[in-house]
Amino acid sequence: MAAPSVNVCVEAAIENPIQEIRYDGQEIHVTPLSMSENLSKLAHKINFFKDESEEKGKPTSEGERETDEEKVLAPFQPSLWPWDSVRNKLKSALTEISVLYDVLNIVKQKHYMVTDPVSQDAPELKAPLQMVAKKKSLLVVCQILNAGADWLKRVQAEMGSNTPDNFLWELLQLRKHWRLKKVHNTILGELSYKSAGSRFWQGGTFEVLKTSDLAAEGEATNKKSSLDVSIPSELEGVAYIQVEVKSVPDLMDLTSATLKMPASLGAVSPDAYWQQKLETAHNVLFCKELFAQLAREAVQVKGTTPHMVVGNQILTNVFPGIQLSIVLCHYTGKEKKVNLSPPKLDHNHVLEHSLHQLLRKVHGNNLNTSPPHPANAMLGMSKRRRLAGPRAHSRQDLLQMAHSESILEQILRQTKHAVLRLRSMHVIDQLATSLQDPLICAHWSCLNNSLESSVRVSITSYCYETNRTPLILIIGIDTIRVVVREGRTCVLSFEENELRDFLQWQICQHHAQSVQSLAKLHGWQVLSVIVSSGHGDIEPYGTTSTVMLASPKGNIILAFHSSPVSGSKLSVKKIDTAVESNISPAVTASKWASLAGEFKEVNLNRLEGRNLVGKVDMLMARLTVMS
Amino acid sequence: MEGPALAPSLKNIAPQQEYLLQGSILDAHTDALLHRLRGLCDNAESSFETFNDYEAVYMLRNSSTTQQSQYVLFRVRHALDDPDAPDHIRYLGQAEMGDRSRPTLVRACLDVACSSNVREFLTEMGFRMDHDYVAKGIFFHKGRMKVLVYKIYRLIQPGSTDQKNLEQLGSSHLVELSVVAPLGQEQIGEDMKTFAEQLKPLVMLEKFDHRRLQ
Numbered sequence: 001m002a003a004p005s006v007n008v009c010v011e012a013a014i015e016n017p018i019q020e021i022r023y024d025g026q027e028i029h030v031t032p033l034s035m036s037e038n039l040s041k042l043a044h045k046i047n048f049f050k051d052e053s054e055e056k057g058k059p060t061s062e063g064e065r066e067t068d069e070e071k072v073l074a075p076f077q078p079s080l081w082p083w084d085s086v087r088n089k090l091k092s093a094l095t096e097i098s099v100l101y102d103v104l105n106i107v108k109q110k111h112y113m114v115t116d117p118v119s120q121d122a123p124e125l126k127a128p129l130q131m132v133a134k135k136k137s138l139l140v141v142c143q144i145l146n147a148g149a150d151w152l153k154r155v156q157a158e159m160g161s162n163t164p165d166n167f168l169w170e171l172l173q174l175r176k177h178w179r180l181k182k183v184h185n186t187i188l189g190e191l192s193y194k195s196a197g198s199r200f201w202q203g204g205t206f207e208v209l210k211t212s213d214l215a216a217e218g219e220a221t222n223k224k225s226s227l228d229v230s231i232p233s234e235l236e237g238v239a240y241i242q243v244e245v246k247s248v249p250d251l252m253d254l255t256s257a258t259l260k261m262p263a264s265l266g267a268v269s270p271d272a273y274w275q276q277k278l279e280t281a282h283n284v285l286f287c288k289e290l291f292a293q294l295a296r297e298a299v300q301v302k303g304t305t306p307h308m309v310v311g312n313q314i315l316t317n318v319f320p321g322i323q324l325s326i327v328l329c330h331y332t333g334k335e336k337k338v339n340l341s342p343p344k345l346d347h348n349h350v351l352e353h354s355l356h357q358l359l360r361k362v363h364g365n366n367l368n369t370s371p372p373h374p375a376n377a378m379l380g381m382s383k384r385r386r387l388a389g390p391r392a393h394s395r396q397d398l399l400q401m402a403h404s405e406s407i408l409e410q411i412l413r414q415t416k417h418a419v420l421r422l423r424s425m426h427v428i429d430q431l432a433t434s435l436q437d438p439l440i441c442a443h444w445s446c447l448n449n450s451l452e453s454s455v456r457v458s459i460t461s462y463c464y465e466t467n468r469t470p471l472i473l474i475i476g477i478d479t480i481r482v483v484v485r486e487g488r489t490c491v492l493s494f495e496e497n498e499l500r501d502f503l504q505w506q507i508c509q510h511h512a513q514s515v516q517s518l519a520k521l522h523g524w525q526v527l528s529v530i531v532s533s534g535h536g537d538i539e540p541y542g543t544t545s546t547v548m549l550a551s552p553k554g555n556i557i558l559a560f561h562s563s564p565v566s567g568s569k570l571s572v573k574k575i576d577t578a579v580e581s582n583i584s585p586a587v588t589a590s591k592w593a594s595l596a597g598e599f600k601e602v603n604l605n606r607l608e609g610r611n612l613v614g615k616v617d618m619l620m621a622r623l624t625v626m627s
Numbered sequence: 628m629e630g631p632a633l634a635p636s637l638k639n640i641a642p643q644q645e646y647l648l649q650g651s652i653l654d655a656h657t658d659a660l661l662h663r664l665r666g667l668c669d670n671a672e673s674s675f676e677t678f679n680d681y682e683a684v685y686m687l688r689n690s691s692t693t694q695q696s697q698y699v700l701f702r703v704r705h706a707l708d709d710p711d712a713p714d715h716i717r718y719l720g721q722a723e724m725g726d727r728s729r730p731t732l733v734r735a736c737l738d739v740a741c742s743s744n745v746r747e748f749l750t751e752m753g754f755r756m757d758h759d760y761v762a763k764g765i766f767f768h769k770g771r772m773k774v775l776v777y778k779i780y781r782l783i784q785p786g787s788t789d790q791k792n793l794e795q796l797g798s799s800h801l802v803e804l805s806v807v808a809p810l811g812q813e814q815i816g817e818d819m820k821t822f823a824e825q826l827k828p829l830v831m832l833e834k835f836d837h838r839r840l841q
Contacts, residue, residue: 023839197669367669372773373706374680374715375766378738378807379773383712390713390742 008090042082158226167210170227170274174208178278191235191282193289197367200289204281206231229274231281237332239284241291243351243411244325245318245419284330290359290407291328297408307408316412319478319494324415326355354414354450358407414450416477416494421453423496424475428457431503437461437611438507452476457503459510461613467517469510473499504564505542511562512545514613522620525550527557539565549620554589556623559599560616568612571599572623645719645736646815648804648823648832657776657800660829661765664774667825668767676766678777679708681788683746685754701754703745707761707788713740724836730820732834736807759785761793764800771815772822775803802830 016029033041081087106113158166171187174180179190191204209228291312298307298314308315312328369380377386384401387393393401425444432440443456452474459469472483480492480499484506492498509531519526527550532543542564549558554575561569602619609615652660661675670676682704689697702717720735750756764777778800780793804823806815823832 368673369768371676371678371766373678373709373712374682374704375678375706375762375764375773375775375777376680376704376717376738377712377715377740379768379771386740387711387713389740 006094045082167226170225171208174227174274177275180208189229191278191285193286193363197363198289199366200292202285202288204232204235204285206278206281225273227274229277231277235281235284237284237330238280239287239328239330241287241352241355242327242329243348243355244346245348245415246323246325246346248321248323287328290355293359294326294408297406301406301408318412318415318419322419324412351411351415351418355407355411358410362407413477417451417475420478420480420494421475424455424473424480424499427496427499428503431500435507438510459507461514461611463610464514464613467514469506469513471506501541501564508542508545508562508564511568511612512547512560515547515560515616518613518617518620519549522624523552524620539563541565551623558620568604570602570604570616572602573599642810643736643738643807644810645734646731646806646808646819647734647834648731648819649835650802650830650832651799652802652830653799656829660776660802660826663826663829664767664776668769668774670768677708678706678766679761679763681705681707681759681761683759684757685749686757687754700757701749703749714743714745715739716741716745722837724834730816738807756785761788769822771806771808772819773805776800802832804832
């Protein structure tokens, strides 16, 4: 007894799918496919290659031609009919519905079969088992309620106590200094310098915790603050950049600088106040960025001397024999207790500070570009760069504009200056202490910058201060420019010997100058002054200055030689009036006849007087009287 | 001699696209918006960066074709408050609204700094001035996003940017969020969308199709 056959009609929906709705409400429909398009669409769904590989095995050109024919035939094969599965499902559904229909008919007619409700026995209940189960569930409920009540009590207690150390108040304080945000149930803070213009890859996210929660979990107790922060493990501990300028023999062990932690910079104690914890972590991040930047530059910069990056240390040459080492010291407190003997920590605080300043400047420049004028101009260009187009700058100008000095180069230049300044200071001080005779006085200018400083040196003799030889030394990056008395300048290199030689030569000149001025006072006549005389033995450095003087009457000649190496010499010659008759007509005055001849050297050490100028003064006074 | 050498380098210049969102705010509430922007943007610690620009739009009609509607617009902008800054000539392409999924309006954008005699040059070429205005306002930036909050002034007498000659248009400020970037950086749109979300109750930044406004 089957149900009457049902016709199932399968057809495409009348409405076409909407492609777009315009703003005025007009709808654009997809145009329906035509019969041939539909056919080709269906044909595309059939995998021809599958049949080919199974049946024919080899895809020859003949085979391909055959498949082309099959492509057309394929849709008519019943097994590949696209609606086949739908038809099968509909068929089975129809069968089931027919069976159900038959069963219902049979039941309804009650001729052959009667259906009765079946009574089911209730399952036997065991009272003690039920008791246990109920008890258990009550216990669970009780626990949940208790935990909730505890939490509420705690919150109430916190709300009640308006002491400044409650969590919310501290959170407010924290919020004033650090960036915080709430993610689900946790409060996250940001330690990184990204908002200040940093482009460092490493982030610094810390989590804000409530100590009362921790106490409830039994983790920590008796904390002073009700707020705690958890800092990522890579930012824990203390870090700083150690900058050291050292001479080469020290450099032999490259790994020596891995851990040189001064005692004052220990690890942060775990129960430190959150502000202190955050500040140290902040500093660690900064030092890491600074070192990463320097290391990158050290590898990239193609200088005359290569920079070395070894582990956490950057080594670079400042001057021959002098190296700059920059070390990232990160002490997390987990390292083994290495022998922390701080032997000679000549850590250069000024250069470390400069490094920090330089990186901050980079950050600042990243953030604060010059504002565009007019407002639709390109963002992030310098003012000069904007003008490059309209003013038709050359390629050279543009290249110069693009060149920016790296932090490493800048710090290297600062180091050079610092080393050179120290060296010059050392040389001047050494000369001033070792030489008693002319007094050397150095006045360092307090107005200097990190790349240039100046010092005024004056050379005088005790008791004869009116005669002064002033010098100005302008110390640059790797040269020293000296301005001497007449405004002449000369440039010295970074070698300290050059400065020493130069100063000694100036001392000689000072002596010659003093003798000359004495002559004026005593009424002597200056016959000749040669600042750099070529006479005499060749000196290792410097040149001899000579002065020749004639007494007021012209019968005594004094010759003064001052040499930086062999010292000062003084010679005297007395002229007999008898010789005068022999002079040639070319000699106009008698004093000129006595330039050459027998000079007697005066032993300067035996002369009376406090210093050289004093001795010469004494001698001249005596000779003036004698003549 | 420079000509042939320059030609290949010009081809390498990537076409720039402007991603743009616009909105407006009533004058009375501008302070609140400025305050908010100051907190969100990069140049927070310094004072407001103001600008005062004069823009003249030049039009060249295509006379060779019969269609009179074909024309090219060039916008020449000049900073009134910074006389040293170069003039800027700007060409904006057809705005692409895209579908709903695209967060911003995108249009081709050519921006060139040029010398101050560009106006005469354009006039010589056959351009004539279509309209001009003065835009006065404040500039913010966050990363490469540029936020302009400004007011447009009509010139009573065209060409003269004297203070007395200006007449403000409407009682609200225009807010523009834009990024000029090379072609095909779709990420920017998302960034701009999130930034615009942060200004939501004060100003609704949306993509406007200017063709529909006319």
